[in-house]
Amino acid sequence: MSKVDEFRALHRGRSPSDPLVLPGPWDAAAARVLESAGFPALATPSAGVAASLGYEDGATPAGEMFAAVARIARAVDVPVSADVEAGYGLAPKELVERLLEAGAVGCNLEDSDGGVLKDPHEHADFLAGVRAAAADALFVNARVDVFVHGDGDPERVIERAALYRAAGADCVYPILAPPAVVPLLRSGIEGPLNLLARLDGDGPSPAALGELGATRVTFGPGLQRRAAAALREIAAGLLP
Template identity: 75%
Template sequence: MADRATGADRFRDLHHGRAPGDPLVLPGPWDAASARVFAEAGFPALATPSAGVAACLGYEDGATPADEMFAAVARIVRAVDVPVSADVEDGYGLAPKELVERLLEAGAVGCNLEDSANGVLKDPREHAEWLAEVRAVAGDRLFVNARIDTFVRGVDDPAAAIERAALYVAAGADCVYPIGAPVGVLPLLRSGIQGPVNVGGRPGEGPASAELRRLGELGATRITFGPGLQRRAERAVREIAAELLR
C-alpha cells in the first residue's frame, strides 16, 4: 500500500468532480481474499463493512472486539494496492487520538463512524463535537464518513437527517451517510446536504450498473453495500454445499 497520506488524498479526490450518473462504487471486502478480487476487478478503492467482517470472524454484527476488527482491516489493507476505508462502527468507545492512531496503524485511509450506539441515536451536537476531535487529530490523513442513523432508528423525517448532516460536515466530516434513507427522498437529501453523500446499494436487485447509475442520478456521490456482498457470497457457498450433498 502506498503511504497513507497519499492514499487518503487519492481516496478523497475520488469523491469530487463526479457526474450525477457516475457515483463512486466501493465494494465491501470482508477478508483479504475478497479484497483482492475487488481490487483485481478494477475498483479504485474499497470500504470494509463491519457486519461482513463480523460474520467472517464468527461474530454477530456489532459484537466484534475492537482488536479483532482492526486486525482484520490491516489484513485487508496488506492484500491490496488501492485505498481502503474501514467501518469501525461507533468507534468502540475509544478516545479520538487512540481511534485515529489505530486506524492509521491498520493502514486505513478513511473510516465510517455511526451516530448511534446500542440501538439509540446519540445527541447530534455531542457527536459532532466528537467528530471534530477526530478530525483535529487526523488532519487530512483520514477521510471521515459520518453515518446518520435516523432512518434506521425510526426517525423518518428527512429534515432530521439534514440537520445532523449539517452539524457533522461543519465538524469536519468529508462525507455523510444517511443509512436506510428511502430512495424517494434522496433528491431532497442531496439538495439539503453540503458535500458528498453515501448511499447504500442493494446487490442483486436488477441490473447492477443501471441501478447504481440511477442512485447516482438521484443524489448518491458514492455507493457502499454494507454486508450485502458478503451475504450474497455466503448464499453462493450454500448453493455449492447443497450441490455437494445431492
C-alpha cells in the same frame, strides 16, 4: 500522491451517472478479487467482517476488527476505508492511531450506539475530535442513522448532517434512505453523499443512485451475504 489524497480525489468532480462505487471486502481474499476487478478503492463493512470472524453484527471486539482491516489493507494497493461502527468507545486520538496503524485512509462512524441515536451535538464534538487528531490523514464518512433507529424524518437527517459537516466530516451517509427522499437530502446536505445500494434487486442501481444525488455508493454486508449464499448452494450440491 498519498493514498488518502487519492481517495479524496475519487470523490471530486463526479458526474451524476458515475458515482464512486465502493464494494465491501470482508477479508483479504475478497479484497484482492475486488481490486483485480478494477475498483479504485474499497470500503470494509463491519457486519460483513463480523460474519467472517464468527460474530453477530455489532459484537466484534475492537482488536479483531482493526486486525481484519489491517489484513485487508495490506493485501491490496488501492485505498481502503474502514467501517468502525460507533468507534468502540475509543477516544478520538486512539481511534485515529489505530485506523492509521491498520492502513486505513478513511472511516465510517455511526451516530447511534446499541440501536439508540446519539445526541447529535455530542456526536459532532466526537467527530471534531477525530478530525483534529487525524488532520488530513483520514477521510471521515459520518453515518446518519435516523432511518434505522430514529423517526425517519429527512429534515432530522439534514440537521444532523449539517452539524457533522461543520465538525469536519468529509462525507455524509444517511443509511437506508428511501429513494423518494434522496433528492431532498441532496438539496439539503452539503458535500459528498454516500448512499447504500442493495444487491437483491430491491432498489435503485448504483448508477440510478448517482442520478438521484449519490456521490458514492456502498453495499454494506451485501457482497459477503451474497457470497455466503453462493457457498451454501455449492455446499448443498456436494452432499450425497
